[in-house]
Amino acid sequence: MLVDSHSHFDAPELDADRASVLARARAAGVTRQVVPAVTAASWPKLRDVCAQDVGLFAAYGLHPMYLPEHRPPHLDDLRTWIEREKPVAVGECGLDFFVEGLDAEAQQQYFDGQLRLAREFDLPLIVHARRAVDAVIASIRRVGDLRGVVHSFSGSPEQAKQLWQAGFLVGLGGPVTYERANRLRTLAATMPLDYLLLETDSPDQPDAGIRGQRNEPGRLPVIRDVIAGLRGIPSDELAHVTTRNAERLFKLPSH
Numbered sequence: 225m226l227v228d229s230h231s232h233f234d235a236p237e238l239d240a241d242r243a244s245v246l247a248r249a250r251a252a253g254v255t256r257q258v259v260p261a262v263t264a265a266s267w268p269k270l271r272d273v274c275a276q277d278v279g280l281f282a283a284y285g286l287h288p289m290y291l292p293e294h295r296p297p298h299l300d301d302l303r304t305w306i307e308r309e310k311p312v313a314v315g316e317c318g319l320d321f322f323v324e325g326l327d328a329e330a331q332q333q334y335f336d337g338q339l340r341l342a343r344e345f346d347l348p349l350i351v352h353a354r355r356a357v358d359a360v361i362a363s364i365r366r367v368g369d370l371r372g373v374v375h376s377f378s379g380s381p382e383q384a385k386q387l388w389q390a391g392f393l394v395g396l397g398g399p400v401t402y403e404r405a406n407r408l409r410t411l412a413a414t415m416p417l418d419y420l421l422l423e424t425d426s427p428d429q430p431d432a433g434i435r436g437q438r439n440e441p442g443r444l445p446v447i448r449d450v451i452a453g454l455r456g457i458p459s460d461e462l463a464h465v466t467t468r469n470a471e472r473l474f475k476l477p478s479h
Contacts, residue, residue: 226448226463227470228441229395230316230350230375230423231257233280234270237427237438245426246277248442253463255279257441258474260316260350260375262287264298267305281476283313283350285338288320288331299337306345312474313372314342315350319363322355332363339367348372348473351392357383364390373421373473376429381411388419393473395421398429398439401450413454417465421473422447 228249238245249257260283261270267284274280284305286294306314317338319331342349349372353360357379364370364387374387377394384394394415400408412420422444430439431446445459448466452459471478 225256225467226252226254226422226444227467227476228254228257228424228426228444229373229421229470229474230397231259231426231441232262232428233257233259233426233441234261234266234273235427242273245440245442248440249444250279252442252445254441254444256281256470256476258283258312258350258470260287260313261285262316263290263293264295264301265293271309281312281474282309283311283315284309285313285315285317285350286334287316288318288326288335288352289323291326291330291334294330294334296333299334299341302338303341306341306347311347312476313348313350314338314345315372316352316375317349318352318374319356319359320352320354321359332359335360335363336367339363339370342372343367343369349392350375352376353379357387361386361390364392371473375421375423376425377411378408380407381415384411384415384419388416393419393421393469395423396451397423397425397447398431398443400454401431401433401446403432409454412451417462418469420451420466421470422451422466 256279274282371391375395452462
């Protein structure tokens with residue numbers, strides 16, 4: 225059994241065949257998915273999609289790449305959604321210094337607000353950190369008493385260690401399957417397994433076997449097998465440990 229710790233299963237790219245995508249995921253052993261939000265406007269659909277299957281777990285948040293769609297009152301709305309809907313995490317939130325035109329100060333304000341909500345409600349965070357890992361680490365330390373995952377981690381081994389020390393795991397997905405991703409593959413091969421989560425980031429970040437195509441949660445075994453191969457361990461062992469990590473972080477019911 226596998227947990228896809230980061231799947232945008234509510235995305236419009238999956239609207240036409242969502243039931244089939246879910247069936248393929250289950251057939252591949254991916255029995256549970258954590259589904260993070262990106263905008264306040266998307267929360268109702270995400271809630272409705274997750275209500276359709278016991279293996280789908282919602283997280284609500286404000287993604288930095290969608291900054292133009294966010295408004296300050298959305299943080300108050302997020303508090304209401306957390307109180308009422310009882311999500312497994314706050315997110316997707318974070319910082320993105322890669323995309324041009326996203327105001328860094330405004331991103332920081334939304335990120336800080338979500339960090340404080342996660343601490344208040346004792347929920348893990350699902351964090352996006354692109355060209356912004358140091359700033360994310362500094363924010364986590366400043367607020368304090370937090371836990372979560374930095375998904376699609378692409379930082380250095382030292383940055384990863386700093387995140388682990390701060391109570392955070394790292395999520396690895398499609399990018400680790402590309403042979404030229406040397407730093408990422410070295411991290412996957414050597415990092416302590418207790419800090420690893422597997423993810424697809426569906427429908428984005430396809431693995432090397434479906435380069436340029438729509439991604440699906442059912443591709444998670446590909447990522448599992450690549451990382452297990454890099455570490456020289458059985459795929460079942462990696463599946464067991466990463467599933468346990470996801471259950472512990474998100475307080476998922478055991479299967």
